[in-house]
Amino acid sequence: MSALLEAPRTAARLIEPDYVRMSSLPFVKLEHVSKSYGTGEQRREVLKDLDLEIHRGEFVAIIGYSGSGKTTLMSLLAGLTRPDSGTVTMDGREITGPSPERGLVFQNYSLLPWLSVYDNIALAVDQLFPGWPKQKRREHIEKYIAMVSLTPARHKRPHELSGGMRQRVSLARTLAMNPEVLLLDEPLSALDALTRATLQDEIEDIWDRDRKTVLLITNDVDEGLLLADRVIPLSAGPGATLGPSVTVDLDRPRDRKSIQRDPHFKRLRTEVLDYLLVAGARQKPKRREPMSVAS
Amino acid sequence: MNQRKFRGDWLLLPIAGMAAVVVLWAISSKTWAPNLPTPWKTWQVSQPYLAQPFEKRGELDQGILRFTWYSLILVAKGYTIALLIGTPLGFVLGMSKLFAKTFDPIIQILRPVSPLAWLPLGLVLFQKSEPAALFTIALCSMWPTVLNTAVGVRAIPQDYLNVARVLNLSRTKTLLKILLPATLPYMFTGFRLSLGIAWLVIVAAEMLT
Numbered sequence: 001m002s003a004l005l006e007a008p009r010t011a012a013r014l015i016e017p018d019y020v021r022m023s024s025l026p027f028v029k030l031e032h033v034s035k036s037y038g039t040g041e042q043r044r045e046v047l048k049d050l051d052l053e054i055h056r057g058e059f060v061a062i063i064g065y066s067g068s069g070k071t072t073l074m075s076l077l078a079g080l081t082r083p084d085s086g087t088v089t090m091d092g093r094e095i096t097g098p099s100p101e102r103g104l105v106f107q108n109y110s111l112l113p114w115l116s117v118y119d120n121i122a123l124a125v126d127q128l129f130p131g132w133p134k135q136k137r138r139e140h141i142e143k144y145i146a147m148v149s150l151t152p153a154r155h156k157r158p159h160e161l162s163g164g165m166r167q168r169v170s171l172a173r174t175l176a177m178n179p180e181v182l183l184l185d186e187p188l189s190a191l192d193a194l195t196r197a198t199l200q201d202e203i204e205d206i207w208d209r210d211r212k213t214v215l216l217i218t219n220d221v222d223e224g225l226l227l228a229d230r231v232i233p234l235s236a237g238p239g240a241t242l243g244p245s246v247t248v249d250l251d252r253p254r255d256r257k258s259i260q261r262d263p264h265f266k267r268l269r270t271e272v273l274d275y276l277l278v279a280g281a282r283q284k285p286k287r288r289e290p291m292s293v294a295s
Numbered sequence: 296m297n298q299r300k301f302r303g304d305w306l307l308l309p310i311a312g313m314a315a316v317v318v319l320w321a322i323s324s325k326t327w328a329p330n331l332p333t334p335w336k337t338w339q340v341s342q343p344y345l346a347q348p349f350e351k352r353g354e355l356d357q358g359i360l361r362f363t364w365y366s367l368i369l370v371a372k373g374y375t376i377a378l379l380i381g382t383p384l385g386f387v388l389g390m391s392k393l394f395a396k397t398f399d400p401i402i403q404i405l406r407p408v409s410p411l412a413w414l415p416l417g418l419v420l421f422q423k424s425e426p427a428a429l430f431t432i433a434l435c436s437m438w439p440t441v442l443n444t445a446v447g448v449r450a451i452p453q454d455y456l457n458v459a460r461v462l463n464l465s466r467t468k469t470l471l472k473i474l475l476p477a478t479l480p481y482m483f484t485g486f487r488l489s490l491g492i493a494w495l496v497i498v499a500a501e502m503l504t
Contacts, residue, residue, distance in 0.1 A: 078461065080457055080460060097460075098457075098460045098461045098463070100461065104457075104461055106457070110454035110455065110457065112458065112473070112476070114477075127462045127463070127464060127468070
């Protein structure tokens with residue numbers, strides 16, 4: 001019975017171009033995911049009937065309005081919260097709680113202020129690789145500090161660092177955990193434009209080296225198009241949902257200066273913006289019906 | 296610089312202030328408060344305590360520094376007990392909503408109870424004066440530590456806890472590596488306030504025991 005049901009579905013997969021290219025099942029998958037906060041009158045639906053498939057090694061960017069539930073979506077993927085309905089799976093297994101195999105880079109860095117750069121990363125490394133000899137752990141930590149070019153600042157506390165440096169530490173900590181999926185929750189939105197550009201390049205370099213699965217959440221369309229293989233707009237909340245996926249078929253490495261004049265880049269940007277500004281835009285708030293007096 | 300009237304005002308002015316109070320004291324004892332000893336008489340009687348601060352002539356007849364030492368020891372003991380009980384209590388209060396809901400009302404009732412009222416209870420419980428004094432000091436000075444620690448634990452940013460969750464830190468490790476360091480500033484504020492109260496309470500406790 002089940003074999004009969006399986007057969008046509010497998011056939012459908014084969015004709016889908018994405019599967020041919022990736023030649024694997026989706027690595028991270030969200031099916032009909034909804035999430036609300038609060039109860040009763042206060043209840044607010046944040047995400048509504050979300051579907052998402054990310055393949056192994058893919059770099060996907062989700063772009064949305066602030067307050068549209070981007071961070072909620074990230075928390076669901078990280079396992080920090082559970083969906084009200086629907087399923088979130090990774091590699092076929094349901095995500096039921098946070099795990100180091102999904103490394104999360106927080107929007108606000110989340111470094112422990114009483115620990116130095118080195119110790120912040122060491123906390124993660126010591127926890128996840130307790131079996132390693134001391135020397136190996138130290139080399140591992142130093143390697144990732146060097147990767148984000150913070151070696152001279154490795155004994156500084158977070159408050160002595162600039163925003164960009166802090167986010168680098170956060171990135172290094174997450175990369176040092178050796179996660180299978182990298183979840184970037186607006187990692188650059190608190191930074192100035194120049195630092196942003198530098199860190200975008202670093203993220204692209206790191207992704208290019210390891211080819212990890214990356215999900216980037218951002219409110220910057222250009223950032224998404226510059227870095228990702230696919231860009232998916234998230235409509236405005238409440239009850240946000242994902243729009244049509246836009247495949248970014250621009251050659252890598254992408255140069256941020258020349259790409260601005262690329263007609264194809266412009267077309268892709270228009271496509272994403274059109275959805276965000278028209279189809280996925282915030283609806284005008286409905287006028288509330290006068291409340292009937294409850295006895 | 297011109298505003299400065301004369302040199303040595305940092306010394307002379309306070310002395311003048313003290314002298315004024317002593318004069319007021321002398322006038323009072325001569326006029327409307329005949330039972331109040333004059334400053335001179337007080338000085339004469341205090342001399343044996345002040346002149347030989349380490350002398351021990353009898354149980355209640357000892358030098359001033361000896362008495363100070365006893366008080367210090369008592370405060371130190373009571374304060375230590377307060378911290379040892381107060382800090383864990385504060386942690387539990389901050390971490391467990393159930394515990395906080397259960398015990399917060401009773402804490403709010405007990406907190407403002409005067410040291411003078413605790414002392415008889417201490418005497419009933421322990422029969423002797425020293426443990427009763429310790430009991431009173433510990434009980435009265437505990438609350439700032441308890442409440443500040445609880446507030447500190449509740450104020451820990453969710454981000455730090457998320458870090459612990461993503462790393463799958465055990466409960467003990469979360470406590471030692473995240474909760475404790477994050478709460479430390481609040482705890483020390485509590486400790487400092489507690490010490491002040493312990494000093495206030497010792498006077499009451501020693502007068503009554």
